[in-house]
Amino acid sequence: MVTASLPQALAAWREAPRVRPLNNRALVRGGRYVLCWLQQALRAHDNPVIDAAIRLGNALGLPVLVYHGLREDYPYASDRLHRFILGASIDLAAGCAARGLACVRHVDRAAAREKGLVHRLAADAAGVVLEDQPGFVARWQAERVAARTGVPVYAVNAAxxxxxxxxxxxxxxxxxxxxxxxxxxxxxxxxGEEAPDTPPYSGPLPFAPDRPEEGDPGALVASLAIDHxxxxxxxxxxxxxxxxxxxxxxxxxxxxxxxxxxxxxxxxxxxxxxxxxxxxxxxxxxxxxxxxxxxxxxxxxxxxxxxxxxxxxxxxxxxxxxLQSPERWDRVAPWARATLADHAADPRPEAESLNAMLRGETRDETWNACQRQFLADGWMHNNLRMYWGKRIIAMTPSPEAAWATACYLNDRLSLDGRDPSTWGNIAATFAGTPSEREQPIYGRVATRGDGSTRRREGGDAWLAQAASRAVPQISVPAEVPVDPYLTGYSTP
Ligand SMILES: Cc1cc2nc3c(=O)[nH]c(=O)nc-3n(C[C@H](O)[C@H](O)[C@H](O)COP(=O)(O)OP(=O)(O)OC[C@H]3O[C@@H](n4cnc5c(N)ncnc54)[C@H](O)[C@@H]3O)c2cc1C
Structure with missing residues (x-):
């Protein structure tokens, strides 16, 4: 159990409620810097994680070292996600430099494999400040670093x-x-943004940092073992x-x-x-x-x-x-899981193959229009997402398979996937207000039509065009993963 209190520099901060200690270690006086490890809050300004690190560094008379690493093996790593992250990371480093902070990056790849970089960087730190992200791999990575490192780790909410x-x-x-x-x-x-009292850190590092802004990010991403x-x-x-x-x-x-x-x-x-x-x-x-x-x-x-x-x-x-695991099926409201279970054996004449669903080639034109927005844009309009989510219940063999498929499609394709809003919204789509009427497959979970789009002026034509737009022919796995964030990912 973590019982540590915050050091004075953070306890006295007006943003202190954003911060929680993740372990009971004491600050190390001989550290070279305060390590600020960013996973998802990839901005240099209005970033409470960076501000907390600066406060701590100023109190200790140490500079802040911002670190961002990009690995090949996180779930659904693809050119889409990697390019987006790399672009954000490049601008993060430039913004840090403008604030007088050193920011180092590493892009993991066969030609430059580094093991346990966060742990190695933490070994020279007085303390670690990282993000309090309640999902995807970020939460358990943070907990793992806090459990293994010899310095105090503070998690800060920036979202x-x-x-x-x-x-x-x-x-x-x-x-x-x-x-x-x-x-x-x-x-x-x-x-009010914090300002560092010390010059940017320029001391030794346990690795040679990458400078992705100096090369071609496209070529770098193309060389990685990810989903191209x-x-x-x-x-x-x-x-x-x-x-x-x-x-x-x-x-x-x-x-x-x-x-x-x-x-x-x-x-x-x-x-x-x-x-x-x-x-x-x-x-x-x-x-x-x-x-x-x-x-x-x-x-x-x-x-x-x-x-x-x-x-x-x-x-x-x-x-x-x-929630301990916000991405899991058992977070869906119990009444909804029960009514869907009651109808789990109902015939499913609208069932579709994973191949047809993934590529937006089902028998449902509206659903294909939705899915193709995910495929091409990596984003989908809110109004389409509700229809898209509900229909997956009828297209898959069981309620659990529907949940896993919706999460898989959303998390793999959408730039905003793997997020509390992903699983919260899919859970709401699979539950919501119980309907009066009991229906096949859905039980008392309300269904949703496509009228809000189809009935608009030009709605039919828009849907037909959106359902046939050219999209990337992406790879199709044999089956969708269940609980992909709990397995298959190694030490940060
Ligand atoms: C089945 C389903 C899955 C969804 N998956 C995701 C997801 O993976 N990631 C995600 O961020 N949102 C998700 N949403 C919520 C919402 O659809 C998107 O946030 C929104 O469409 C994003 O587009 P926008 O930025 O143009 O939104 P805007 O309408 O411009 O809204 C502005 C901002 O408000 C927030 N927002 C809007 N609607 C919601 C909402 N319903 N729930 C939470 N935040 C909202 C978003 O941060 C958004 O950027 C999902 C909704 C459904 C029904």
Whole structure:
């Protein structure tokens, strides 16, 4: 059990509720630096992980060393994910340099294999500051480093505007969550960035860092042992400039009609398209809410946007923070699992092969339109995702297979997948409000039609075009993995 308290530099910080110790070790006085290990919060500014490390470093008279590593063997590693991460990593390093911080990177590959780099870097550190991410491989990697290293490890929440720890840990519904969350928002919207007191770290390192900005990131990614059948997104470029362009477009074009247009999947400008940048932390909610408010799109539009970004996204982060394994089937509401189990043996005339589903070649035109957005763009419009998720229940042999397939497709293809919002939304899609009517296969889980898209002007034509758009022919596994994040990944 972890009983350590925070060192004064972090305990006295106004952002202290974001921080929790992951082990009971004491700060090492002879350390060369404070190690700041980033996995997903890949931004140099408005980043509480970096700020916490700077505070700790200043208190100890030490510089901060920011580290980001990119490995070949994380689940679903592909050209799509690797290019996106590498772009963010390159801009992270440039932003750190501008802040007076050293940032070192390593891209793992056959020609430059390094084992246990985080542990080796931690061996020279006074302490480690890392991210508090409640899912994918990040959580157990952080716990593993904390258990094995001889220095204190502090986990910092960077994903949410309001850190989950300031909310009661017994909230059971979104209504109760909003009642606790909304009054906290104003206080957490203000922040002041920390400045390092010492020059950037320039001492010895246990490896020769990579400088991916100096070569061709495409060639580097092409040389790796990852899934090359999934190319980069057609709509979401990597890096901070692309994120800022999406944010500027959202502020000026999307938000002024957001409350009324958000459900229209036929229009690209009905949604911000920001979720990939949130998932990889290129943008944070604090900065984005400030930009949205500054754009003054109108009260109802701003309120709707805040409800999605803070009311829904942070609700799912809160749920994941409380769950040991937020990505597992057993998180779906018990009544929904029970009613789906009651109908598990029902005939499934609309069952599809994994090959047809993965490639968007099923008998369901609307579903194919949804899936092809994932395939080509690495992103899907919110309104399509609900239909897409519900239909998988009828297309697969059992409720558990439906869960595994939905998570697999989402996590492999979507840039914003492998996220608390992924599993929270799929769980909600598989449950929601119980319907009065008992139906084959679904039991009392409500089904959903495609009318909200099809009935729009030009909706039929849009769906037909979207269902036949050219997409990458990606590799198809023999079966979808079950609980892929718990196995098959080695030491960071
Ligand atoms: C079955 C299903 C699977 C989903 N999988 C994911 C996923 O893997 N990753 C993911 O980030 N979101 C997921 N969502 C939620 C939502 O569909 C996406 O966040 C949204 O479509 C992203 O597009 P956008 O950035 O244009 O959203 P916008 O409408 O512009 O919203 C702005 C931001 O608010 C947040 N947001 C919006 N809707 C939701 C929501 N329902 N839940 C949580 N946050 C929300 C996102 O961070 C988003 O970027 C899923 C929804 C469903 C129904």
């Amino acid at each position: 949410c505007l309001v850190p989950p720890a300031v909310l009661s840990n017994a909230i059971s519904g979104r209504g109760g969550f909003l009642r606790r969350h909304e009054p906290e928002r104003a206080a957490w919207s203000e922040w 059948s999934l190319p980069p997104s057609e709509t979401h470029a990597a890096g901070r400039a692309a994120a800022e362009a999406h944010l500027a477009r959202a502020a000026t074009i999307v938000l002024p009609s957001y409350a009324s247009a958000r459900n229209d999947a036929t229009r690209r400008d009905s949604a911000s398209g920001l979720s990939p940048y949130f998932h990889f932390g290129v943008l944070g909610p604090r900065e984005v809410m400030q930009a949205a408010s500054a754009a003054a799109p109108g009260k109802q539009h701003l309120a709707k946007f805040a409800d999605e970004l803070l009311g829904w996204r942070e609700w799912f982060h809160y749920q994941a923070w409380r």
